[in-house]
Amino acid sequence: MGDFNLALVIVAIVVCILVFFFNIYLLVNYQHPDDKNQAYFPKFVVVFGLSIAAISILMLPADVANRQACRHSLYNGACNLTLPMKTLWLVVYIVDAVLVFFVIPFAMFYYEGDQDKSIGKRIKSSLMWVVATAIVCGLVLGILYGVVGKVDFxxxxxxxxxxxxPSSWTDYTSNQPCIGSSFHQCSAYAASASSEKTWTMRATFPEYVVALATIVGSVLFSIFGGVGIVCLPLGLIFSFIRRPKAVITRSQYIKEATELSKKAKELKKAADALHQEERSGSKGRKWRKNVKSVEKELLLLEEDVKALEEMYPQGEKAETTWALTIIGYLAKLILGVLG
Structure with missing residues (x-):
């Protein structure tokens, strides 16, 4: 059993380290090129938050494996579990709640703050928002804990x-399971409904926070997950409805391509102007808003270019490309209907 306990501890430590480094890889690989070598605190929050989210999922198999240490015991209290899973569950969920309601909002307010302000002013502004959030959350948690922070059993x-x-068990039958001649409420199977009682206990505050975070997370996951599940087949069906109906002519292609090139030149001018503002150091809130607007227009332009290429396939295998495009949209329709 000692070898099993040691192996479980080693596996838990190694998995946590691997999760942390994997999230670092995700951040480095998918971060924006302009964010390299800067904004280290928000990046740490991202890596730490992703790690906590992954560990909270991996806690379930760890808990199951931890129970194997007591598989030869009559009851769980007869042995010492390898990992203090109850404490770990509380720590993980409370850290998760602190990240969601305090640390991540602070990082967002700090990172999205006006770059023209000093670091001290940005920290002060972010702390003001976080303190306001903390007061609201504290009031909500305190009031709810005082009102509904109880558990009914x-x-x-x-x-x-x-x-x-007794030396013999012949006196006890299904009709007389209790001791003595009078019938007592000793059998749960034969007991009447009036024997049910309700015990009310005050939950500890950490357990209450964990339960509340779990309920809120489950509700939000159900809402957003349900919306996503519904929108996916609808998106596939609408994609089929908006599909290109026929191949356009060369003159139409040239006309549309000319319009897209004009739009691309305008976006390039806007991007160059934003780069000049960035080099001059004026990266305020207005600059960030303009950057997001340009990025949105760029995404729309890329979608228009892709749609134009679908409507006018080129090359030696143009007919094959068009046939594959039609088959792809038919597959989307089938998946949307079946989904």
């Missing part, structure tokens, strides 16, 4: 008389 009240250990 439905139990069945059973009782029986006492007697010396």
């Amino acid at each position: 439905t139990v069945r009240h059973l009782s029986s008389a006492a007697t010396a250990f």
Whole structure:
């Protein structure tokens, strides 16, 4: 059993390290090129948040493996578990709640703040928003904990008389499971409904926070997950409806390509102007807003270019490309209907 305990601890430590480094790889690989070698605190928050999210999922198999240390015991209290899973569950969920309600908002307010302001002013502004959030969350948690921070347990009240250990069990049958001639409420199977009682206990505040975070997370996941599941087939169906109906002529292609090239030149001018503002050091809130606007227009331009290429396939295998495009849209329709 000692070898099993040691192996479980080693595996838990190694998995946590691998999760952390994997999230670092994700950040480095998918970060924006302009964000290299800067904004280290928000990056740390991103890596730490992703790691906590992954570890909270991996806690379930760790808990199952941890129970194997007591598989030869009559009850769980007869042995010492390898990992203090109850404490770890509380720590992970409370850290998750702190990240969601305090650390991540602070990082967002700080990173998205006006770059013309000094670091001290940006920290002060971010702290003001976080403190306001903390006050609201504290009031909500405190009021709810005082009002509904209790747990109700439905139990069945059973009782029986006492007697010396019998030498024979012939006196006890399904009709008379209790000791003595009078019928007592000692059998849960035969007990009446009136024997049910309700015990009310005050939950500890950490457990209450974990339960509340779990409920809120489940509700939000159900909402956003449900919306995503519904929107996916609808998106596939609408993609089929908006598909290109026929191949356009060369003159139409040239006309559309000319319009797209004009739009691309305008976006390039806007991007160059933003780069000049960035080099001059004026990266304020207005600059960030303009950057997001240019990025949005660029995405729309890329979609228009892709649609134009679909409507006018070129090359030696133009007919094959068009046939594959039609088959792809038919597949989207089928998946959308079946989904």
